[in-house]
Amino acid sequence: MTEAYPAPPVSPRRRRVLRALLAAVALVVVAAAIASRINVDYYALSPGDATPVGRLIKVPASHSHRVHGAILLTDVFVQQLTALTYVLDTFSGNDQIVPTEALTGGGIPASELTAQGYLEMAQAKAAAKAAALRRLGYRVPEHDAGAVVVAVGSGTPALQALRVGQVITAVDGVPTPNLCAFVGQMGHFGPGDTVRLTVAQDSFRADGTPVSGASGARSIRLATRPAGATLSSGCPGMNPSRGFLGISVETQQDFSFPFPITINTADIGGPSAGLAMTLGLINTLSGGHLTAGKVVAATGTMSPTGAVGDVGGVAQKTIAVEDAGATVFLVPPQELAVARSKATASLRVYAVSSLAQALSILRQLGGRVPAGPSTNP
Numbered sequence: 001m002t003e004a005y006p007a008p009p010v011s012p013r014r015r016r017v018l019r020a021l022l023a024a025v026a027l028v029v030v031a032a033a034i035a036s037r038i039n040v041d042y043y044a045l046s047p048g049d050a051t052p053v054g055r056l057i058k059v060p061a062s063h064s065h066r067v068h069g070a071i072l073l074t075d076v077f078v079q080q081l082t083a084l085t086y087v088l089d090t091f092s093g094n095d096q097i098v099p100t101e102a103l104t105g106g107g108i109p110a111s112e113l114t115a116q117g118y119l120e121m122a123q124a125k126a127a128a129k130a131a132a133l134r135r136l137g138y139r140v141p142e143h144d145a146g147a148v149v150v151a152v153g154s155g156t157p158a159l160q161a162l163r164v165g166q167v168i169t170a171v172d173g174v175p176t177p178n179l180c181a182f183v184g185q186m187g188h189f190g191p192g193d194t195v196r197l198t199v200a201q202d203s204f205r206a207d208g209t210p211v212s213g214a215s216g217a218r219s220i221r222l223a224t225r226p227a228g229a230t231l232s233s234g235c236p237g238m239n240p241s242r243g244f245l246g247i248s249v250e251t252q253q254d255f256s257f258p259f260p261i262t263i264n265t266a267d268i269g270g271p272s273a274g275l276a277m278t279l280g281l282i283n284t285l286s287g288g289h290l291t292a293g294k295v296v297a298a299t300g301t302m303s304p305t306g307a308v309g310d311v312g313g314v315a316q317k318t319i320a321v322e323d324a325g326a327t328v329f330l331v332p333p334q335e336l337a338v339a340r341s342k343a344t345a346s347l348r349v350y351a352v353s354s355l356a357q358a359l360s361i362l363r364q365l366g367g368r369v370p371a372g373p374s375t376n377p
Contacts, residue, residue: 043103045096047316048075050297050324053273053280058262067283069291073276074299074320075268076313078103080110094319108151115164117269118208119150122165123253124274125263130255130304131355132281137373141256142304145169146200147182148252156246161218162199167252169215170198178251180235190242191224207266220245253304272311274302275330278355279362282370290359291328292366297321298330298358306355310334318342318349328365330358 052070081097100110108116130140146167152158170176171185172195189195197220201213222243263277276298283290299317301309314335319342321329326347331339333351340349352358363369 041100042081042097043100044077044079044081045098045313045316046077046079047094047319047323048077050074050317050320050326053263053276054284056264057277057280057284058264059281059284060259063259063285065284065286065288067288069289069293070295071276071280071283071291072295072297072321072324072326073265073268073273073280074297074317074324075270075273076316076320078113094316096313096315109154109159112152112164114269115204116151118204118210119148119165120271121208121265121269121273122210124271124302125265125277126253126255127304128263128274128277128281128302129257129261131302131306132278132285133257134304134373135278135282135306135355135359136285136370138258140258140304142253144178145252145254147176147179147249149247150250151248153246157220157223157244158246161220162197162247163203165202165204165210166213167200167202168197168249169200172196173198179249180238182249183235183238183241186241186243186245187239188241189222191222191244193243194219194221195243195245208269209266255304270311271301271309272299272313272317275300275308275352275355275358278302279358282359286370287368289368290362292362292368294328294365294367295324295326296328296330296362297324297326299335300330300332300352302355308332308353308355308358314338315342318347322347330361 050072051074052067053073054067054070056073080100101108103113130142133140146169148167149162149164152162152164168176168182171182174185176182176185186195197218198215199218200215203211203213205211222241222245225242225244261281263281265273279290279296279298297317299311299314301311303309310332314331315338318329318339322344329339329343329347329349330352331349333353336349336351343349350361352361359369
């Protein structure tokens, strides 16, 4: 038979301590719940994915080759922080916290950040195709196709009428094939004037796929230019508009490629995959031995002429490519020190400022680099 004994009495002092502990825990839980719902003006850059770019490239079978080794496209995860995650991320050695304006350029709604990233990716893919094909000797004509909207300011006349990625092709019926043509036409208007823009209603799907839209008109009344707001267009001899529209534009470059090329970068934004995509295309189109069977990662913007530009998040990208098994990492010169500070002995990091330099390094590492431009049609 089991005997039951009464529990020892709890002293009043112990009861008070327990109640205080429970109250403190409850307050922490409530505070954490509230903090997790309050967004702050900061984003966290975290190590993202490193993906073989060859899997993303599709060209006609007559031009495609089996790829040996891999060229990795790498990205970072960008996430807006809450008051809670801001505190937690300050203790992470692999994450970088940046203010919102560092990503948007200041004065731009955070809601435009995703569209800006997808526009940059679309431009990066076009430039990568042009650079790769030209390096292989193909003729790739290009032409100005309008003034593409790259940013729309908060609280500006344009905010409700224009979106990032749309292309302005005329101002009051006068064609604007490039940035300077647009600036020149806008110079005729002042505060209070209504300007009629012809706009290609291009947009992006949720995964970043560009969608061409029909051309339409947008009538916008210009405001007075805010104090301190300047217009630096790089167009000599042109007076900026006295009226204020509130957008940033650049020339939209369209290319004519000799055969269809698609690069599936769903849900990836930004321009930093340009170098990797260019090398991946050259590899696919020239024999597939560009890396000598090695796993090579690359980051950097790419211009149609083959220049490599600097990017952000290289510390996080270095971690991602090592986790993916890369043994070589090509980065812009400005990012060399950061990448090497995160790399282990198993990852060799090289600085490249051009496509030619990147190919030269791959040749030194045993890769089969195709000959320069020939007579391809």
